[in-house]
Amino acid sequence: MSKNILEMRKITKEFPGVKALENVNLKVKEGEIHALCGENGAGKSTLMKVLSGVYPYGTYQGDILFKDKICSFKDIKQSESLGIVIIHQELALIPDLSIAENIFLGNEQAKRGIIDWNQTKVKTKSLLEKVGLYESPDTLIRNLGVGKQQLVEIAKALAKEVKLLILDEPTAALNEHDSENLLNLLQEFRLQGMTSIIISHKLNEISRVADSITILRDGKTIETLDMKAGDVTEDRIIKGMVGRDLTNRYPSREPNIGNTIFEIKDWNVYHPTLTDKKVIHDVNITIRKGEIVGIAGLMGAGRTELAMSIFGKSYGRKITGRMVKDGKEIKLKSVEKAISEGIAYVTEDRKNYGLILIDDIKRNITLANLKKISKRSVINDRQEIIEAESFRQKMNIKAPDILQNTNNLSGGNQQKVVLSKWIFSDPEILILDEPTRGIDVGAKYEIYTIINQLASEGKGILVISSELPEIIGICDRIYIMNEGSITGEIEKENATQEEIMKYMTKSRR
Template identity: 65%
Template sequence: MSDDILRMRAITKTFPGVRALHDVNLSVRRGEIHAICGENGAGKSTLMKVLSGVYPHGSYDGEITFDGEPGRFSDIRDSERRGIVIIHQELALCPQLSIAENIFLGNERAKRGIVDWNRTNHEAARLLDRVGLRENPVTMVADIGVGKQQLVEIAKALAKEVRLLILDEPTAALNDEDSAHLLDLLRGLRAEGVTCVIISHKLNEVASIADSITILRDGRLIETLDLAADEVTEDRIISGMVGRDLEHRFPARVPEIGPEALRIEDWTVHSPVQRGRAVVAGATLSVCRGEIVGLAGLMGAGRTELAMSVFGRAYGTDISGRIYRDSREVEIRTVRDAIRHGIAYATEDRKRYGLNLIEDIKRNVSAADLSRLARRGWVDDNEEYRVAEQYRRDLGIKAPSVLSVTGKLSGGNQQKVVLSKWIFTDADVLILDEPTRGIDVGAKYEIYSIINRLAGAGKALLVISSELPELLGLCDRIYTLSAGRVTGEVTRADATQERLMQLMTKEQPR
């Protein structure tokens, strides 16, 4: 018997007017972790949907062989019966059901049509122990974080006696600790003989966990690398993904730093749910015109809470401290006040809070400042279209028209729409919270270029990122936060990952 558990040959998938996959071949060895890399739109998820039956046999050309037998799957349940389970980036859990109910949803432990709850909870507890999740099986999924929800999805797959587990961007929304735990779990599953296929933009994670890497570009197979035999570097993977060598991950920039645009002094914010707990305590920082300033900190350090509270007190209670715009103290108590004073905030969760995904690009671009397009209380549709079309061209938003639905765009293009919305407000200070989260390396470079252009135009930018190399490559200065307090300020010349991590983990004197 072949060592390959999966073979996909000459897979071609066409949608109206678009060829998403073109003669793609994929071989996955039994018991390995096989990574699939590529830019947004490269065909990664489409290939996995073909494999798992989301796109049924007959809707594509080519052949699938799974464990030596033809794989002609009519739907997901068909592929699951063979032991192929896919976990999508958008988790398919019901928040108002318990962990145990979610694990066995559609696969109930029942006898004569009646659910055996003792058996359900007992088997769920055993599966939770297997994935390292210490939660009561009767806990509601709504009451656990996204990292634990990802583990519930894996427990759900194990309940179906999974042999080939497909994970689409499993760590995209996880913090470093949860990501490390998930990767360790995948290593454990590999040791048990479970084959894994993982789609990820995080190349450092891919390099640390994968046995083989397949690179797709524009719906075509570029190459498959064996990490045991081939010399594999992040630069080689990136070159295959984008079709060119990226000599520098970050576009060149010569900063021209002007006067101070924003200063926050002794800023304190209390939690709205834990009475008396200061999420941000006595923070002081500044950003100048033409400057890109980074904000680094571990999960729970208070980075997003600080940004949202400055942006019109969108987060927190009992907020105190002072905000200065162009050296003049201002009072900002609402989001409207923040926009009026030239402050914009691009949220880390663009899909939930940054965009209206069922609306078109045009409406999203204008949403933050409709008054600029209004004439006697009515929005000028022609002007709204013209403005949106200008941003589509200037920021390189890849869409046929500004009438395209925003939810249909790739992550990188959605992020460009978010930036367009806030640039349109003519803000002088832009707070960008995780601006490249869930975006491939090619699109990241484009976002970095936009950020540099904004700084070159005299805007002041405060960038929050969990990726230290991103902050080191982009920023002129970096502040570090730990437990809600500013623990350090480091210039670009003095900044290293080790130095930042020291400051991010620094304990404050009581």
């Protein structure tokens, strides 16, 4: 029987107005893959930040025991010196530095203050081989895809002689192929005796690789499940996370679809900097009132580029084609014009493009439609508070009040603020790009319910998602993209993952 490499006892952590963790206990066995599950805001990332020294000793209550010794980490450097390394959801690599420079940044291979670049590159090559990445050590990070960048982060952890590897949502931004490679790598590390803690909302991945699962809910430990027991199903994990049975992942809906409200005809878009590269080829799309239309495709298929080019030409150059709304051709030369025409776009990158993280919920919600709460360019503060509070309650945003900074919210609640902002703009067409990325099953269900409600009000919804079960579960009709073109169109009743995948890999004629 394996002994515990880590024990966290009665960990309590408070932020202004919020108790993020309350008497949380966690035991991790040496050489296992231990999963940490829970809804957004359950305290998973906070607990790992306590462990890794991001939140230093003295800012929380409770004890951390690593290899049977009590630890009082003042910063990340102290935890890393013992071999505890955390890889955050937002990768901490510097784009304009090489792989080698990133891997040994802060851990330079130097003699008498002079970096030994030959040794640095030799060690980098060895580390890259261990993670299955066959790139030159001199390759710039900006020239790597997200999946390869994730492997660089793991190689960086190995350079620090990692004994406990913590991965926070490691596959959230990866496609299926890269996710599979990463999970296989973790299993290889387990065979070599390394211990891993993985935070993930993808329960199918957790079920496949984890030896144990600890479930947190509302900042408290609910239970730890042994996957070898054989009776741990995804539904069982969900019940622990949300406190109830979630019998259906997708809320039921009776669509009431009307006439065509929006059309894109012969749409072509060129890359913003590579002048000869066409990224969108002759795309035609229609959306009807009350209809939820999906766009599926592998990473790089052109889905986000298409959406952003539609939304006030936010992406691309030499954009040609026609855009028709309610039977009339419209020209959207700016984001402001798109909003005024009743079109909204919820970005896949809520932290960088969807929210002002240093500002509160109230201002983030009203930002896209200040005219609604203004008179002669003066904002009516009372009306702004009423509108924002209404959305906080209606969208079930978990925060003490609307003056809470969005940076302090969980991912699911941040997503609800972004949705609130664009619903407040009174759109007729709502484009949702990866609306549930990095969100737990309970929050996903709430967002699906909101999408259904908007469709029932007669709005046209366009959903871009990398999760095929999600696309099939909520959409009335699905377009499939590959290489910047529409390669297929499937009605809901005919949609299967196999059929969609066939079109996702179909070459453009």
